[in-house]
Amino acid sequence: MTAARLTQLTDLTGPATRPAYDPQAHGAGIVHLGIGAFHRAHQAAMTDDALAAEGGDWRIIGVSLRSKEIAENLNAQNGLYTLIERGASGTSARVIAAIDHVIAADAEATLAALCEPAIRIVTLTVTEKGYGIDHASRLPDQTNPVIAADLAAPDTPQGVLGLLVAAIRRRRADGSVPLTFLSCDNLPENGAFLRDGVVGFARALQDDALADWIAATIAFPSSMVDRITPASTDATLAEARHQTGCTDLAAIETEPFTQWVIEDHFPSGRPNWEAGGALFAADVTPYERMKLTMLNGSHSMLAYAGFLSGRSFVRDVMTDPDLSALVKRHLGAAAGLLSPLPGVDFDDYAAALADRFANPAIAHETFQIATDGTQKLTQRIFQPALSAMEAGQDLRPFAFATAMWMRFCIGHLDDGTEYALRDPRADEVMAMIRQTEQTAPALSEGFHKLAHLIPDALAGNPLWRGHIEDVLSVALADGCHAAIRQEALRTMQQ
Known part of the structure; x- marks a missing residue:
């Protein structure tokens, strides 16, 4: 028998915990762009805690920038959904x-929501490519078709920067409270990154007065977020049915761990996110670097090596002695690049990460993590490698991760099974690979010549190149299992 759809709290009959407040008694004060599973497992859950602890008009208007499915599922349930840990x-x-x-x-509806006087905060999880900001200059990428279209028609924007600047302009004219923009994407100094993009967009519109006003008035606090949130499956929906007694098509699952470090700069007010465990700090940068270097870097390495060796989930990677040893090596190498952080023991943090990766209850796909490598690896692998080079530390862990990514980009497993390269530069990368001799030196040269990717200082370092070619040559000739085994043995002998 099919369970009735979750539409109101009185529908609940299972053991799931109910909200400790009446949602209808609270208005919306936040617009969130990019309402995927991560936001619902992280910021929305902490906002739920804040509402329960202190109330306030801080409910969230979510925006799905592309997909209609999640909006349809949540709206049919009056915004309610099950969060499974x-x-x-x-x-x-x-x-x-x-x-x-x-x-x-x-x-159009998104812009109207952003202009509602009651809205005071805009949070974002749109991924780096969703902003349309050039990573190097931190200015709008005017070669991006969405950016170009919004600059040509700023009153009817479609993209993130266009929508934000249009909302700021209208609210300023109406005398509404200035918004605070809080990026929750995995980007270093994500607040400054977003601020530079927004100010740059206003200047590109030849509106220096607006740009100067934004720079002087609007708050763009940085934040660091962390919670492993795999894609929902049929098992997720079945567990939600057990927990609620209802059919919940918006259910998601996550791990027990959650972390949110936020720069405390909210001139127009904010929820009591501390109730959900958020930490407010004057400077988020050290926490960002710790996470990007240790968690995200090791996550990317294990995703490429794990997927190429037949490990579908992160938990499977950690059951393989060779891969587990390489994950721990990478965590140690990354920790060695960090400056001391008060209250944080990097060895303890590394051990906690290894335990989280090994969580048998979380089915986090390695292929999912392996997406968008050209966007992710600059901060996760290449910048740490550059720091290791400058400090005279071992480049090998970062070179191994890079070699596995290069092998992944070829687009097939050792047995010939093909898979899609899900990356914003996939066409460019695949074209280079097709035109290149399938040897480690030639492929490494091709990857290092891709514009605005691997830093020149690394590309010109013979030790770095030698490490990559050593790993990649074994992967091409003898298979990825052999390359991983060789690397694990090398680690054990050190």
């Missing part, structure tokens, strides 16, 4: 009521 000690669930409603791929 799976850990080694068991499974628990709670129903989240922080989302007021979701706008589905509708730029």
Whole structure:
């Protein structure tokens, strides 16, 4: 018998925890762009905690910039959804009521929501490519078709920067409270990155007065976020049905661990996110670097090496002695690049990460993590490698990760099984590979010549290149298992 759809809190009959507040008694004060699973497992859950602890009009209007499915699922449930936490000690669930409603791929409605006087904060999880900001200059990428179209028609924007600048301009003219923009994407100094993009967009519109006003008035605090959130499966929906007694097509699952470090700069107010465990700091940068270098860097390495060796999930990687040893080596190498951080023991943090990766209850796909390598690896692998080179530390762990990424980009497993290269520069990368001799030196040269990717100082370092070619040559000639085995043996002998 099919369970009735989750639409209101009185529908609940299972053991899932109910919200400790009446959602209808609270208005919306936040617009969130990019309402995927991570936001719902992280910021929305902490907002739910804040509402329960202190109330306030801080519910969330979600925006799905492309997909209509998540909006349809959440709106049919009046914003309610089940958040399932799976850990080694068991499974628990709670129903989240922080989302007021979701706008589905509708730029006009999104702009109207951003201009609502009651809205005071805009949070974002749109990924680096979603901003349309050039990483090197931190200015709008005017070769991006969305950016170009929004600059040509700024009153009817479709993209993120265009929408934000249009909302700022309208709210300024109306005398509304200035918005605070909080990026929650995995980017270093994500607040400054977004601020430079927004100010740059206003200048590109030849509106220096608006650009100067934004720079002087609008807050762009940085934040660091962390919570492993795999894609939902049929098992997720079945667990939600057990936990709630209802059919919940918006259910998601995550790990028990969650972390949010936020620069405390909210001139127009904010929820009591501390109730959900958020940490407010004057400077988020050291926490960002710790996460990008240790967690995200090792995550990328294990994703490429794991997927290429037949490990579908992160937890499977950690059951393989060779791969597990390489993950721990990478964590140690990354920790060695960090300056001391008060209250943080990097060895303890590395051990906790290894335990989280090994969580048998979380099915986090290596192929999912392996997406968008050309966007992710600059901060996760190449910049740490550059720091290691400058400090005279071992380049090998970062070179191994890079070699595995290069092998992944070839687009097939050792047995010939093909897979899609999901990357914003996939066409460019695949064209280079097709035109290149399939040897380690030639492929390495081709990858190092890709514009705006691997830093020149690394590309010109013979030790770095030698490490990459050593790993890649074994992977090409003898297979990825052999390359991983060789690397693990090398680690054990050190």
